[in-house]
Amino acid sequence: MQKGKFITVDGVEGAGKSTQINFICQHLKGKGINVILTREPGGTEISEKIRELLLSTDSKMHSDTELLLMFAARNEHIYSKILPTLETGDWVLSDRFTDASYAYQGGGRGLDINRIAQLEKWVVQGFTPDMTLLLDVPVDIGMQRVESRGAKDRIEQENLDFFNRVREAYIARSEQYPQRIKLINASESVDNTSNQIQAILNTL
Incomplete structure (x- = not known):
C-alpha cells in the first residue's frame, strides 16, 4: 500500500488558514483522496x-516551558495520529507543524534556533511534511482579521513586534526550504489565495 501524503498549512495569525484548509480538504476529496484533518x-x-494550557489566557509561562510543551504535544501527535494515518494510505492535513516552533518560539520569543533544532531531531527524527503551504500576510492586515473574531488567546495577545518577528522567521524558513515550503500571498481575496494553493497542490 502506498503511504499517504502529509501536508501542513502555516502562517501568522489572521492569514486565513481555516478557510484555506477547508478549501484544500474539498479539493483533495474531489480528487478521490481521503484526507484526515488535524x-x-x-x-x-x-x-x-496541552493546547488548552498553551493558549489559556490564565497561563503565564516561561518561553522554554512553552517550547517544551509544544514538542511534547507534537511527539504525541506524530506517533499516535499522523504516522499511523499515513501508513493506511490516507493523507494528513495539519494546521501548523514544526515550522511554527521556529517562527513563534524562535522568531517571536527569540529562543536559540539550535535548541529548537535539537528538540526537532529528538522528537521528529527526520520526519517532514511532503509539502508546507505558508500563507503570508502583512501583520497589520492579519491582526485586523484577528481583532474582528473577538476574544484572543494567549498567543494572539502578543504585540505587533512579536508577530513581525514571527513573519520574518517564516519567510526565512521558506527561503531555506523552497522545495517543501511554498510561500503564498494571502493578503488579497480568498479566491486568489485558493487559486494559488490549487496550482501548487496539482503538482503533488
Whole structure:
C-alpha cells in the first residue's frame, strides 16, 4: 500500500488558514483522496489538553516551558495520529507543524534556533511534511482579521513586534526550504489565495 501524503498549512495569525484548509480538504476529496484533518498543538486527546494550557489566557509561562510543551504535544501527535494515518494510505492535513516552533518560539520569543533544532531531531527524527503551504500576510492586515473574531488567546495577545518577528522567521524558513515550503500571498481575496494553493497542490 502506498503511504499517504502529509501536508501542513502555516502562517501568522489572521492569514486565513481555516478557510484555506477547508478549501484544500474539498479539493483533495474531489480528487478521490481521503484526507484526515488535524492541528497543532492538538490532534490527540493528550495534545489537546496541552493546547488548552498553551493558549489559556490564565497561563503565564516561561518561553522554554512553552517550547517544551509544544514538542511534547507534537511527539504525541506524530506517533499516535499522523504516522499511523499515513501508513493506511490516507493523507494528513495539519494546521501548523514544526515550522511554527521556529517562527513563534524562535522568531517571536527569540529562543536559540539550535535548541529548537535539537528538540526537532529528538522528537521528529527526520520526519517532514511532503509539502508546507505558508500563507503570508502583512501583520497589520492579519491582526485586523484577528481583532474582528473577538476574544484572543494567549498567543494572539502578543504585540505587533512579536508577530513581525514571527513573519520574518517564516519567510526565512521558506527561503531555506523552497522545495517543501511554498510561500503564498494571502493578503488579497480568498479566491486568489485558493487559486494559488490549487496550482501548487496539482503538482503533488
